[in-house]
Amino acid sequence: xxxxxxxxxxxxxxxxxxxxxxxxxxxxxxxxxxxxxxxxxxxxxxxxxxxxxxxxxxxxxxxxxxxxxxxxxxxxxxxxxxxxxxxxxxxxxxxxxxxxxxxxxxxxxxxxxxxxxxxxxxxxxxxxxxxxxxxxxxxxxxxxxxxxxxxxxxxxxxxxxxxxxxxxxxxxxxxxxxxxxxxxxxxxxxxxxxxxxxxxxxxxxxxxxxxxxxxxxxxxxxxxxxxxxxxxxxxxxxxxxxxxxxxxxxxxxxxxxxxxxxxxxxxxxxxxxxxxxxxxxxxxxxxxxxxxxxxxxxxxxxxxx
Numbered sequence: 001x002x003x004x005x006x007x008x009x010x011x012x013x014x015x016x017x018x019x020x021x022x023x024x025x026x027x028x029x030x031x032x033x034x035x036x037x038x039x040x041x042x043x044x045x046x047x048x049x050x051x052x053x054x055x056x057x058x059x060x061x062x063x064x065x066x067x068x069x070x071x072x073x074x075x076x077x078x079x080x081x082x083x084x085x086x087x088x089x090x091x092x093x094x095x096x097x098x099x100x101x102x103x104x105x106x107x108x109x110x111x112x113x114x115x116x117x118x119x120x121x122x123x124x125x126x127x128x129x130x131x132x133x134x135x136x137x138x139x140x141x142x143x144x145x146x147x148x149x150x151x152x153x154x155x156x157x158x159x160x161x162x163x164x165x166x167x168x169x170x171x172x173x174x175x176x177x178x179x180x181x182x183x184x185x186x187x188x189x190x191x192x193x194x195x196x197x198x199x200x201x202x203x204x205x206x207x208x209x210x211x212x213x214x215x216x217x218x219x220x221x222x223x224x225x226x227x228x229x230x231x232x233x234x235x236x237x238x239x240x241x242x243x244x245x246x247x248x249x250x251x252x253x254x255x256x257x258x259x260x261x262x263x264x265x266x267x268x269x270x271x272x273x274x275x276x277x278x279x280x281x282x283x284x285x286x287x288x289x290x291x292x293x294x295x296x297x298x299x300x301x302x303x304x305x
Contacts, residue, residue: 054135054142075164079199083166086202086250087174095249098168098242102176105243112179118240119180122233123206130213134220141220144266148212152262156205159258164199169245176245204251208259210237215263 090096105111134142169178210233217230234256241247247255 054146057146076166076199079164079166080171082163083168083171083201086165086248087171090248090250098245098248099175101242102245106177106179111243112183115240115243116180116183118236119206119244119246122237122240123210126233127209127213130216134216138220141216144270145212145216145263147266147269148259148263149209150262151265152205152208152212152259155258155262156200156203156208156255159203159254160197160200163202164197165201165251166199167201167246167251168248170198174245178246179244180246201247202251202254203258204241204247204255205258206241206247206255207234207237207252208255208257210234211256211259212263 087096105115131142131146134145168174168176169181214230214233217226217233221227221230238252241252242249
């Protein structure tokens, strides 16, 4: 009896939640997922290793900076004489406002407290927080601003050694109050007295480094609140260093100039390295392809030049 198509039954594999659907590509897919997991794990380990190296480098630079700065303190008489010179320069330029400004706020405890808080917590903790964010989210920008800090810090140490300047709070005839020491002890924890050079008023890296952090936030962050913080940070610090009698207005100008010089040098160095890398890559990929030269033997005719 002939078999018709209707009599044929094809047994399909069991399907459903209990059995799942057979997929011939399942094994390769699992292998691909394993490769991706291994790659992500390697990237995480590499990132954590890079982060650990950067943290160790920054901590070393931090303590080296204050150790060298603390051991290069100049003589008190020379520092006071240079402080008088700064005051004379400000008077000649018409902005020796430090005594008048502090007299206006010293009786207002909340203003003094705010200035102290900006001076203390708006510097190293703020810098550390932004640096951690840059390291995590913008590693290339982190390296650029790290170099700017190192270069400007080195310039600052040289100036501290060659030109010690007593801050306004230590000038005998200025009549200014050291509001940070009188109203707070937290700063002595962040900067131990043994590592502090009292005659390192010029330049003010308190202002200069906050300026660098402000530039980093404005140029690298997409959040409006972070950009506003980057704009306000150097402005608030400039006010705080004067109100607390830790720096002259001249110091802020000098600190900004040193910080921007460090940033310019860091940008130049980064540009130089990128150019070198581009030239090396172009040299590797752009070599003229070797072609065999025509042979003049065995009856071949040389081509006319």
